[in-house]
Amino acid sequence: MNHAIEVSGLYKSFGGHTVLNGVDLVVPRGTVYALLGPNGAGKTTLLRILSTLTTPDAGTVRVAGYEVVSQKNEVKRSISLTGQFTAVDEVLTGEENLVMMGRLSGLASKTARTRAAELLERFDLTEAARKRVKTYSGGMRRRLDLAISLIVSRPVLFLDEPTTGLDTLSRRVLWEGIKELARQGHTIFLTTQYLEEADQLADTIAVLKDGQIVATGTAEQLKAQVRTDRVELRDAEDQLVSRVTTDGTIRDLLGILNDLQSRVAADVRVSIQRPTMDEVFISLTSGDKEVSA
């Protein structure tokens, strides 16, 4: 098995409406892959196919070395899936939820308790472990939900918008938890609507648009692809005086500075700005490679 996830020529339609229109992707083992896309792009459909909940119309989809249709049970035993909505028992404590799910998944009582304690610690829930879940905040619930999905260690983890609606602190705790899982060798495939999340977490970012992957790479590679570095000139009060798009070459920069020299004050400061992930995303999903500054 070379890759944790391999998808080739994947198609899926619902009632004549094509949602996935020839998706190809690979996710190396032990890496974090973030799938970005505008609403309705097909992210959840792709995630559901990878996690065996939806059947593809055409194409080859292998997860942890198994084919998702003919070896569905093997795939299921190799993955865990955390969705957008938590499925925890409100009346039980966080610890009880974890131990119960561990027992239901076949762990011995002692192992379930040890594993629960480790996960409570990792997701910063030790203090709240003995409190009923109905007293938890949204962020605590989401962390508990992720902990529950990890009670049995699986090589491939699917996270559907893991931090949607969470405050900055909870988001950072979750990010640290996810990074730690990748360090331990898990492969993580997540969907997100937060570009910063993709930027922070992912080894590979893929942008899905109209049912196809229109760009793949690291955050830096995607930024380079969009080619919207800018020369910014600011005065002594830090007010923007001028902003010009550049390809970053010496020739281009010299041309721009020569041109501006005669028109701006000599004490104006110059900096080169890379595009933000927001600009990259807008550019890639609008089909327009040049983002206007």
Ligand SMILES: Nc1ncnc2c1ncn2[C@@H]1O[C@H](COP(=O)(O)OP(=O)(O)OP(=O)(O)O)[C@@H](O)[C@H]1O
């Ligand atoms: N079971 C289904 N039956 C019919 N249409 C569906 C079904 N599941 C998804 N769709 C349609 O497929 C398209 C893609 O939906 P999907 O949920 O995969 O997008 P998404 O990228 O996850 O969007 P969002 O960011 O809004 O969650 C939408 O037009 C949706 O209405």
